[in-house]
Amino acid sequence: MKAICFYFQIHQPFRLKRYRFFDIGNDHYYYDDFANDDIITRIAQRSYIPAAETLLKMINDNKGKFRCAISITGVALEQCEQYVPEFIDLLKKLADTGCVEFLAETYAHSLSSLTEPEEFAAQLKAHDEKINALFGVKPKVLRNTELIYCDDIAPQALAMGYKGIITEGAKHILGWKSPNYVYSAASAPKLKMLLKNSKLSDDISFRFNNAEWDSYPLTADKYISWIANTPAEEQIVNLFMSLETFGELQPRESGIFQFLEALPRFAAERGIEFCTPSDAIAKLKPVGELSIPYPISWADEARDTSAWLGNKLQNEAFNKLYSVAERVRLCDDRRLKQDWNYLQASDHFFYMSTKHLADGAVHSHFSPYETPFQAFTNYMNVLADFIVRVEEQYPLSIENEELNALLTTIRNQAREIETLNKEVVSMRKNIEHFNEEHKLREKPVEEVAEAPKAPAKRKCSKKATTELNEKPAKASAKKTTKKAK
Numbered sequence: 001m002k003a004i005c006f007y008f009q010i011h012q013p014f015r016l017k018r019y020r021f022f023d024i025g026n027d028h029y030y031y032d033d034f035a036n037d038d039i040i041t042r043i044a045q046r047s048y049i050p051a052a053e054t055l056l057k058m059i060n061d062n063k064g065k066f067r068c069a070i071s072i073t074g075v076a077l078e079q080c081e082q083y084v085p086e087f088i089d090l091l092k093k094l095a096d097t098g099c100v101e102f103l104a105e106t107y108a109h110s111l112s113s114l115t116e117p118e119e120f121a122a123q124l125k126a127h128d129e130k131i132n133a134l135f136g137v138k139p140k141v142l143r144n145t146e147l148i149y150c151d152d153i154a155p156q157a158l159a160m161g162y163k164g165i166i167t168e169g170a171k172h173i174l175g176w177k178s179p180n181y182v183y184s185a186a187s188a189p190k191l192k193m194l195l196k197n198s199k200l201s202d203d204i205s206f207r208f209n210n211a212e213w214d215s216y217p218l219t220a221d222k223y224i225s226w227i228a229n230t231p232a233e234e235q236i237v238n239l240f241m242s243l244e245t246f247g248e249l250q251p252r253e254s255g256i257f258q259f260l261e262a263l264p265r266f267a268a269e270r271g272i273e274f275c276t277p278s279d280a281i282a283k284l285k286p287v288g289e290l291s292i293p294y295p296i297s298w299a300d301e302a303r304d305t306s307a308w309l310g311n312k313l314q315n316e317a318f319n320k321l322y323s324v325a326e327r328v329r330l331c332d333d334r335r336l337k338q339d340w341n342y343l344q345a346s347d348h349f350f351y352m353s354t355k356h357l358a359d360g361a362v363h364s365h366f367s368p369y370e371t372p373f374q375a376f377t378n379y380m381n382v383l384a385d386f387i388v389r390v391e392e393q394y395p396l397s398i399e400n401e402e403l404n405a406l407l408t409t410i411r412n413q414a415r416e417i418e419t420l421n422k423e424v425v426s427m428r429k430n431i432e433h434f435n436e437e438h439k440l441r442e443k444p445v446e447e448v449a450e451a452p453k454a455p456a457k458r459k460c461s462k463k464a465t466t467e468l469n470e471k472p473a474k475a476s477a478k479k480t481t482k483k484a485k
């Protein structure tokens with residue numbers, strides 16, 4: 001039986017305020033609180049909340065037969081908790097249905113998988129903990145930032161306990177193969193892969209409201225018929241898209257919510273099911289291994305990482321940021337680490353893109369800057385101040401190896417001190433225990449007071465005492481006299 005696997009992405013970065021050169025060293029707060037509040041609130045009201053309510057209704061109306069997956073970044077969760085907590089409540093309701101799977105994600109929506117494996121692992125762990133704390137579930141399938149994937153990522157994902165990973169069904173990777181199957185990673189065969197069906201996903205995300213499209217208008221019946229007419233042996237159709245598709249990219253007036261709500265009814269008529277990524281991985285066997293030597297993503301026509309690292313500006317900012325990665329991981333400054341997370345968001349590099357007009361329209365839609373150069377200048381000013389703060393704790397004049405050696409020594413001494421302190425505490429407890437036992441063995445004062453008294457010694461008069469002492473002396477003197485004679 002054929003199945004549809006829906007996955008919806010939710011992410012919003014902490015946008016930076018206008019930060020000038022003269023602010024470096026003087027102002028350590030980098031964020032535009034007004035813009036962040038305004039944008040997340042507006043998008044939540046227009047898209048996230050009505051979309052979540054629609055998904056909840058679809059699950060209830062179809063008695064749990066509609067199933068899907070959601071991935072929401074840690075920085076987006078922080079903003080929702082701060083500005084639109086009612087959306088968090090809706091996500092909790094979706095989690096409680098058992099029909100919505102929450103996927104693993106980099107906490108900061110970062111590009112760390114491309115350069116810093118340790119940072120990548122730390123962010124995945126932090127995100128898993130956040131999802132578990134809020135929704136009571138532990139992610140089993142990984143969705144890396146912007147669906148970025150290559151062979152180097154698979155072994156690390158498998159080692160961290162993930163059963164599967166989702167990525168783009170890029171044409172230059174698949175060739176004649178279809179994305180409508182489960183594959184296994186060539187570099188880690190036990191890790192299963194789900195690939196996005198780009199055409200069918202983009203029909204909803206980008207073409208739904210396009211009156212010039214030859215398939216306009218798109219109805220739920222027509223859409224399901226396309227899926228039903230795919231080859232019978234193709235058992236899974238992965239539809240991956242941003243949740244902003246519903247209400248933001250495709251406005252409510254276009255009928256996008258009604259389209260989404262009608263899909264389960266027409267799917268049931270065609271014998272098509274809905275499943276989560278974990279369902280697909282558990283039920284379907286891989287048809288073969290897939291090797292992806294160079295990173296791919298779901299962005300732009302090229303489906304590579306050029307949307308974030310395609311020009312000198314982006315690479316300069318990227319390399320400058322991660323040049324202090326090791327130092328930041330070693331520090332304990334909570335505020336510094338929070339800024340580190342927020343500055344890693346891939347959006348900052350996306351705003352610097354200078355790609356051609358065809359893709360540039362998409363880039364400019366999301367950017368708060370007038371030009372990529374303005375985005376670069378603002379980010380680098382912020383980054384300069386951030387690096388000054390890092391250097392105050394760990395000077396850049398010290399080489400990483402030397403710094404690691406010093407910190408290792410400090411940590412070892414700290415552990416030794418901790419061990420000695422534990423021994424002192426243990427010895428004190430032993431002494432106290434010994435003293436308590438010793439007290440119990442001693443007789444109580446009352447018992448000593450009640451014990452029978454020893455008989456009193458007879459007292460002699462002074463005269464009698466003198467006589468007794470003199471008698472042995474006289475006897476001794478007589479013996480001495482006899483001997484002398």
